[in-house]
Amino acid sequence: MSAALLIDILLWGSVFGVGLIAFRRGPPVFKASLREGSMDFINIVPRIALGVIGSGYIAAIIPQEAITGWLGPDSGWLGVATAVVAGAATPGGPVIGFSIGTVALKSGGGVPQVVAYVVAWALFAFQRVILWEIPFMPARFVWFRCAVSVPFPFVAAAIAMVIGKP
Amino acid sequence: MEYEPRPGRVRKPIGWSTIIIAALVAVSAGLVWRRDGTDGVLDILTHDLSLFGGILPRVLAGCLLGAFISEILPHEKVSRALGPKSGLKGLLIGTAFGAILPGGPFTAYPVASALLAVGADFGATIAMVVSWTLIGYGRAVAWEIPIMGTDFTLWRIVISLPLPVLAGSLGRFVHVRLYPKPAAKDDET
Numbered sequence: 001m002s003a004a005l006l007i008d009i010l011l012w013g014s015v016f017g018v019g020l021i022a023f024r025r026g027p028p029v030f031k032a033s034l035r036e037g038s039m040d041f042i043n044i045v046p047r048i049a050l051g052v053i054g055s056g057y058i059a060a061i062i063p064q065e066a067i068t069g070w071l072g073p074d075s076g077w078l079g080v081a082t083a084v085v086a087g088a089a090t091p092g093g094p095v096i097g098f099s100i101g102t103v104a105l106k107s108g109g110g111v112p113q114v115v116a117y118v119v120a121w122a123l124f125a126f127q128r129v130i131l132w133e134i135p136f137m138p139a140r141f142v143w144f145r146c147a148v149s150v151p152f153p154f155v156a157a158a159i160a161m162v163i164g165k166p
Numbered sequence: 167m168e169y170e171p172r173p174g175r176v177r178k179p180i181g182w183s184t185i186i187i188a189a190l191v192a193v194s195a196g197l198v199w200r201r202d203g204t205d206g207v208l209d210i211l212t213h214d215l216s217l218f219g220g221i222l223p224r225v226l227a228g229c230l231l232g233a234f235i236s237e238i239l240p241h242e243k244v245s246r247a248l249g250p251k252s253g254l255k256g257l258l259i260g261t262a263f264g265a266i267l268p269g270g271p272f273t274a275y276p277v278a279s280a281l282l283a284v285g286a287d288f289g290a291t292i293a294m295v296v297s298w299t300l301i302g303y304g305r306a307v308a309w310e311i312p313i314m315g316t317d318f319t320l321w322r323i324v325i326s327l328p329l330p331v332l333a334g335s336l337g338r339f340v341h342v343r344l345y346p347k348p349a350a351k352d353d354e355t
Binding site: 053102118137156 | 184187190191197207221225227232235237268269272273276292296300313314318321326329
């Protein structure tokens with residue numbers, strides 16, 4: 001069984017589970033949340049469409065070497081800082097982010113730098129923030145969350161330096 | 167039945183972020199067209215359309231999950247468990263919740279938004295979002311392990327373990343000082 005299928009089963013299983021709880025609270029609760037959820041969906045679809053269909057174009061014009069070139073070994077904290085910026089600036093979905101990380105590792109990138117890159121990508125990849133986080137969450141929360149997260153790729157790199165390679 | 171319908175969430179119209187993305191996409195598509203011609207543009211379009219088709223049902227699942235959760239979670243309990251006064255325990259609950267949440271961004275953000283709406287504070291919600299993105303198994307299993315390898319992924323996750331709680335505490339610490347609001351109504355102890 002593929003991982004994607006497993007995730008879909010878990011996802012819809014959870015929807016079914018909470019839906020059942022809502023239904024047992026009475027049909028008005030169930031109907032109201034069903035309506036809320038559907039309205040959210042209808043409102044979000046155009047933005048998701050734009051992001052998903054458009055991200056291929058953005059990814060196609062950003063040369064990946066431009067990102068991996070910065071993550072060299074012995075680049076120290078400057079390399080970590082560059083990795084953080086690169087992680088935030090990486091367009092596209094997880095395939096691109098992790099592939100760049102792998103290329104950087106294979107082409108001799110420093111491990112703490114690659115960890116900082118992957119963590120920064122997970123925390124602030126601009127496309128995910130703009131495409132998913134801002135549409136779904138209050139913008140005030142999103143900017144606050146990003147600002148508060150800034151130190152943590154550096155913390156991750158520091159831990160990686162202390163505990164060593166995988 | 168003392169059920170009162172929750173007031174509908176205010177939905178944002180097309181905002182500036184959508185406009186920026188649209189402009190970025192238009193410029194990029196133009197550059198791809200100049201470099202690779204119409205075929206290049208169509209290749210990417212068909213690929214991304216099929217991706218979009220695959221994602222849609224999950225987006226629906228995420229929206230429904232968020233809506234059900236915000237409807238069934240009792241507000242007082244959430245603000246006690248995840249509110250500003252929930253302490254380290256609240257941050258740990260947020261972290262655990264983010265780590266076990268199934269799905270991708272299409273579930274994490276609607277659910278996080280629902281938690282905020284029913285009384286979680288910024289700190290616990292940040293812990294949840296950061297935990298989902300750094301130690302959640304969804305992306306790790308689907309993408310990181312196949313691409314980066316199991317060793318690197320597990321090692322990276324171990325390094326990330328303390329980060330959600332740290333980010334949540336920093337968030338709570340800063341938020342309380344930036345927005346020193348009078349205590350919420352259910353706070354009188």
